[in-house]
Amino acid sequence: MAPSAQSLATIFEDLPEKDQITLFEFAEFLKSRAPEPASKVKDPLGIPRPEEESVVAAIKRLKKNYPMVPQKSMLNETSEFMMQHMMQGKSAHDVINDLEILFEEKFKSVVGNKA
Known part of the structure; x- marks a missing residue:
């Protein structure tokens, strides 16, 4: 675990449960705003289209x-x-x-x- 993650975990553990929930919700909010990680795949995978497909x-x-x-x-x-x-x-x-x-x-x- 990275030092910053360990520090955050320590802070999280020291907080009252109500504040832990708030911190977790804020982290989820930040994650939702973050750009999606770039895929390492550069080309389409070539999955064929079946004859019958919904x-x-x-x-x-x-x-x-x-x-x-x-x-x-x-x-x-x-x-x-x-x-x-x-x-x-x-x-x-x-x-x-x-x-x-x-x-x-x-x-x-x-x-x-x-x-």
Whole structure:
């Protein structure tokens, strides 16, 4: 354990329970604001698309296939595509095609920013 982590653990142990909870909540808040760690994977993993696949399974597959793409940045778009499928009746095949394009574009954006 790093010296700063040991020091923080000591401080935490010395605090009353109410203050421990506050410190923990503050640490969680700071963590939520921190940038996501960069993935060491540089290229998509090449996970093939199955012939039969649900939209949810496709999103999971694409997240695994593109680990370098920050997932927080994808939440709104993937939710929108899911809504198009569930509420508007857009076919799973078409939604998955759109999701694959979205993930590929985000990947190119991430790679372009690091070049």
